[in-house]
Amino acid sequence: MKTRKVYIKTFGCQMNEHDSERMLGIFCSKGFFEVEEPKDADVIVFNTCAIRQKAEHKFFSSLGRVKHLKRKNPNLKIIVAGCIAQLRGEKIFNFAPYVDYVIGPDNINYLTEILNGKISNKVLISENPEIAKINLPVLRKNLVKAWVNIIYGCNNFCSYCIVPYTRGRERSRPSESIINEIKILAEQGYKEVTLLGQNVNSYRDGDIDFPELLKRINEIEGIERIRFITSHPKDLSKKLINTMMSCEKICEHIHLPLQAGSDKILKLMNRKYTYEEYLEKIMWLRQLIPNISITSDIIVGFPQETDEDFNKTIDALKEIQFDGIFAFKFSSRPGTAAAKLDGHLPEEVKAFRLAEVLKLQDEITEIKNKFLEGSIQEILIEGKDEEGFTIGRTRTNKVVKIIKDLAPGKIIKVKIIKGHRHSLEGEII
Ligand code: SAH
Ligand code: SF4
Ligand code: F3S
Numbered sequence: 001m002k003t004r005k006v007y008i009k010t011f012g013c014q015m016n017e018h019d020s021e022r023m024l025g026i027f028c029s030k031g032f033f034e035v036e037e038p039k040d041a042d043v044i045v046f047n048t049c050a051i052r053q054k055a056e057h058k059f060f061s062s063l064g065r066v067k068h069l070k071r072k073n074p075n076l077k078i079i080v081a082g083c084i085a086q087l088r089g090e091k092i093f094n095f096a097p098y099v100d101y102v103i104g105p106d107n108i109n110y111l112t113e114i115l116n117g118k119i120s121n122k123v124l125i126s127e128n129p130e131i132a133k134i135n136l137p138v139l140r141k142n143l144v145k146a147w148v149n150i151i152y153g154c155n156n157f158c159s160y161c162i163v164p165y166t167r168g169r170e171r172s173r174p175s176e177s178i179i180n181e182i183k184i185l186a187e188q189g190y191k192e193v194t195l196l197g198q199n200v201n202s203y204r205d206g207d208i209d210f211p212e213l214l215k216r217i218n219e220i221e222g223i224e225r226i227r228f229i230t231s232h233p234k235d236l237s238k239k240l241i242n243t244m245m246s247c248e249k250i251c252e253h254i255h256l257p258l259q260a261g262s263d264k265i266l267k268l269m270n271r272k273y274t275y276e277e278y279l280e281k282i283m284w285l286r287q288l289i290p291n292i293s294i295t296s297d298i299i300v301g302f303p304q305e306t307d308e309d310f311n312k313t314i315d316a317l318k319e320i321q322f323d324g325i326f327a328f329k330f331s332s333r334p335g336t337a338a339a340k341l342d343g344h345l346p347e348e349v350k351a352f353r354l355a356e357v358l359k360l361q362d363e364i365t366e367i368k369n370k371f372l373e374g375s376i377q378e379i380l381i382e383g384k385d386e387e388g389f390t391i392g393r394t395r396t397n398k399v400v401k402i403i404k405d406l407a408p409g410k411i412i413k414v415k416i417i418k419g420h421r422h423s424l425e426g427e428i429i
Helices: 014-029 053-065 067-072 083-088 091-095 105-115 175-187 210-218 238-246 263-268 275-288 307-320 347-371
Strands: 004-010 032-034 043-048 077-082 101-103 145-149 192-196 225-229 253-255 293-300 324-329 376-384 390-394 399-402 411-419 424-428
Touching: 004 014, 014 032, 014 043, 014 077, 014 105, 014 145, 014 192, 043 053, 043 083, 053 067, 077 083, 077 105, 083 091, 083 101, 083 105, 101 105, 145 175, 175 192, 175 210, 192 210, 210 225, 210 238, 238 275, 263 307, 275 293, 275 307, 293 307, 293 347, 307 347, 324 347, 347 411, 376 424, 399 411
Parallel strands: 004 032, 004 043, 043 077, 077 101, 145 192, 192 225, 253 293, 293 324, 399 424
Antiparallel strands: 376 390, 376 411, 390 399, 411 424
16 A cells, blocks of 8 residues: 655644644554655645734645645645634635645544544534543654643633634643653653643642642653643742742743733733732742743733833833743734724834844843853753754753764753853853
């Protein structure tokens, strides 16, 4: 039998990256192998992201570029998966009638039936709470660190965010299945796991909350490092911080999206914390875990954001001194509460504010990285970069380049000899 080939292009967050690994797992179990170019494929999958308009544009132009392949090869199947699939459903056919299937994130398990030719339905976007309980095959490309889902969906409805509409309601995966998966990963030689969810802090399986889950994962032999994303500030508890302190495998890093420095904007965003409350949690973290690195997400140009509000974000960045941030211009998403607000801002204002934020944070990051010069750091070797440098990561999630060849998976101590804006240079000691 002819082997079949699949091409997968992934947009968006780690959750999507991991869903692609799960889809690849299904494809491989059906005898497919992955190809690098859409033109070589029998099946093309776009795993899409709807978080901002730009992400949607990127996908639709990629989709347009494969249209001619279908004309050449009528047997080619094109599948649209991910958050745009869920959001736009069959409307995708209006734009691109050459698409064969539209599959939302909760329905990727049906890929097996599609590949077996057992499903006639072309749009699979209905609610599927079972997805949190199904163990799908996974094909991971990284052999050192692995993503592991612990919670699906989101109930927070931040006013700007599309995720609650694309990923559905919050559902925790049974702890037993998480622990089993990580035990198997450890046996396979994985050293690091990153627990995934839109709001990992609200994980719950009976008596097992997020700190308790972390404690149990910390016991698994072979796993050396535990990370998690994302933590919602409103649910970050002292109990979690104490657990981070007491479990030696949990890395000294937290991604804690602030979004804005103005209480007026935070309220309009429905974030459910004030700047003061956020700051208090930063103080707890820094008091109890002295070397912790803290990163964040910032949105600029939210509707009704005045210069004064924006300056509060600038002041917050100066006051908190994050190790790094992701910053975005507000993008109006269909059906969200923020889309309906008055006072949307012109593109130029958003672009100006974004540039300001990025410039300031670059300066802060550079100073922080310079400060690490001369320090000794434990790094986990991940592989090589395009220039051939060996790349490792500190427990605080900073990238370190070293000149020596080292096998991925090794944990070594290095001395930081140079701190750059976006990376560190290290030397083995
Ligand atoms: N669940 C995570 C992150 C989800 S999306 C959390 O709550 O932190 C990642 C980031 O994208 C968000 O933190 C936010 O900063 C940004 N984002 C989400 N929707 C956006 C929008 N409509 N416009 C601009 N940025 C957005
Ligand atoms: Fe979106 Fe807020 Fe949920 Fe994060 S917590 S996914 S920003 S609604
Ligand atoms: Fe994008 Fe969906 Fe992730 S909208 S950021 S792929 S949850």
